[in-house]
Amino acid sequence: MVDRSERFSLAISELSRHWHKLASGEMRRYGLRGAHAIYLLAMQRYPDGITAPELCELCCKDKSDVSRMLAIMEEKNLVTKEGAGGSLYRGLFKLTDAGRAVAAEVCGRASLAVALAGADLDEQKREILYGALESIAANLRKLSKKGLPRE
Numbered sequence: 001m002v003d004r005s006e007r008f009s010l011a012i013s014e015l016s017r018h019w020h021k022l023a024s025g026e027m028r029r030y031g032l033r034g035a036h037a038i039y040l041l042a043m044q045r046y047p048d049g050i051t052a053p054e055l056c057e058l059c060c061k062d063k064s065d066v067s068r069m070l071a072i073m074e075e076k077n078l079v080t081k082e083g084a085g086g087s088l089y090r091g092l093f094k095l096t097d098a099g100r101a102v103a104a105e106v107c108g109r110a111s112l113a114v115a116l117a118g119a120d121l122d123e124q125k126r127e128i129l130y131g132a133l134e135s136i137a138a139n140l141r142k143l144s145k146k147g148l149p150r151e
Contacts, residue, residue: 019113032073033072042059047094049082052067077099080093081093
């Protein structure tokens with residue numbers, strides 16, 4: 001019999017694997033990796049710009065990952081950096097016109113994927129699911145900072 005922790009771990013792992021596979025397939029047409037999708041979606045919500053540290057926090061990624069992803073998106077003319085001279089962590093990053101177009105397409109495709117994946121859920125089940133996921137994420141965030149209790 002599969003216990004609760006194994007069932008949880010396997011489900012999360014499978015969701016993550018398939019979501020990343022879809023993201024990779026979608027982002028390939030822009031010459032980007034699947035991981036870029038989260039940055040484009042986050043930056044789309046901040047038309048006046050966002051700092052690298054804010055992106056770290058918002059996307060739950062470390063500085064090195066944010067730095068690499070922003071550099072690639074700058075090379076592809078999807079993102080520009082304004083202000084703070086050469087300092088990565090003081091300037092504002094903004095989507096270019098091309099970046100906004102890509103972000104809008106990615107957002108639409110992500111919404112389609114979520115709609116199709118949850119097609120058999122009614123609104124009540126969907127609200128329960130997202131509420132439960134948000135609660136679990138918050139509790140895991142606390143545990144990851146404090147560590148597991150020794151009982």
